[in-house]
Amino acid sequence: MQQKILHLVQESLKVKERFFRENLDAILEIAHLITSTLRRRDKILLFGNGGSAADAQHIAAEFVNRYLLDRAPLPAIALTTDTSILTSISNDVDFSLVFARQIEALGRKGDIAWGISTSGRSPNVIEGLRKAKEMGLVTIAFTGQDGGEVLRIADYGLNVGSNSTPRIQEVHITVGHILCELVEDELFSSGGGGEKGI
Numbered sequence: 001m002q003q004k005i006l007h008l009v010q011e012s013l014k015v016k017e018r019f020f021r022e023n024l025d026a027i028l029e030i031a032h033l034i035t036s037t038l039r040r041r042d043k044i045l046l047f048g049n050g051g052s053a054a055d056a057q058h059i060a061a062e063f064v065n066r067y068l069l070d071r072a073p074l075p076a077i078a079l080t081t082d083t084s085i086l087t088s089i090s091n092d093v094d095f096s097l098v099f100a101r102q103i104e105a106l107g108r109k110g111d112i113a114w115g116i117s118t119s120g121r122s123p124n125v126i127e128g129l130r131k132a133k134e135m136g137l138v139t140i141a142f143t144g145q146d147g148g149e150v151l152r153i154a155d156y157g158l159n160v161g162s163n164s165t166p167r168i169q170e171v172h173i174t175v176g177h178i179l180c181e182l183v184e185d186e187l188f189s190s191g192g193g194g195e196k197g198i
Contacts, residue, residue: 012166012167012170015162015167015168016174018161019158019160022161023158026157026158027175027179030156031179031182031183031186033112033138033140034112035182035183035186037138038063038074038075038187039187041075042075042108042110043075043076043077043108044076044112045076045102045106045107045112045113046078046079046080046114047078047079047099047102047115047125047128048115048116048117048125049080049117049122049124049125051118052117052118052169052172053078053080055116055169055173056078056079056080056116057078057081058173058176059076059173059176059180060076061078062176062180063076063180063183066184067177067184068184069184069185069189071184071187071188072188074183074187079098079099079102079103079106079128085098086098089101095123095124096123096124096127097124097127099115099125099128099131100124100130100131103131103132103135103137104131104135107131107137108135108137109135110136110137111132111137112137112138112139113139113140114142115128115139115140115141115142116142116172117148117150118143118144118165118168119148120149120150120151121149122150125150126149126150129153138155138156139153139155139156140154140155140156140157140158141154141156141158142157142158142160142172142176143158143159144159144160144161144163144168145161145163146161
């Protein structure tokens with residue numbers, strides 16, 4: 001069992017090391033995009049399924065409340081939390097539209113639609129990103145495997161080149177944390193811990 005633990009840790013580190021070596025510039029570009037979006041007081045809409053839904057909620061919470069700094073809240077909404085909306089759309093329309101309908105209701109040009117899919121093939125994430133692009137939102141995708149349709153649709157994408165869902169999810173939340181820290185530093189840190197504000 002100890003050897004299995006060490007093997008899993010080493011596997012996770014290898015996937016992370018390869019991903020970050022290949023995506024440093026893209027991560028910085030997305031951090032700048034999120035920063036400029038929030039500085040304009042536009043918002044972020046995050047969505048995914050299963051573990052990716054949990055990641056969407058986790059990242060939204062870091063923006064709305066705080067990551068490391070005590071500062072003003074930032075507008076981010078996880079589209080995975082309202083069971084009445086999710087079940088209503090699933091029952092009355094179709095599960096593939098649970099995010100697209102919410103984006104249509106809540107999204108505005110200039111907002112970010114941030115879809116997360118470890119396979120890159122989740123129909124509801126694809127439809128959400130399509131609706132967002134149709135409405136003039138900027139789209140970000142976190143994906144795995146070959147990225148699938150989700151990566152191809154998005155304006156900005158970060159793909160974890162692994163077929164292991166746990167390893168992909170581990171990278172996704174690590175990148176989410178890094179983006180939160182970069183954005184928070186840019187908007188609120190003045191080098192000495194003071195608040196810049198937005």
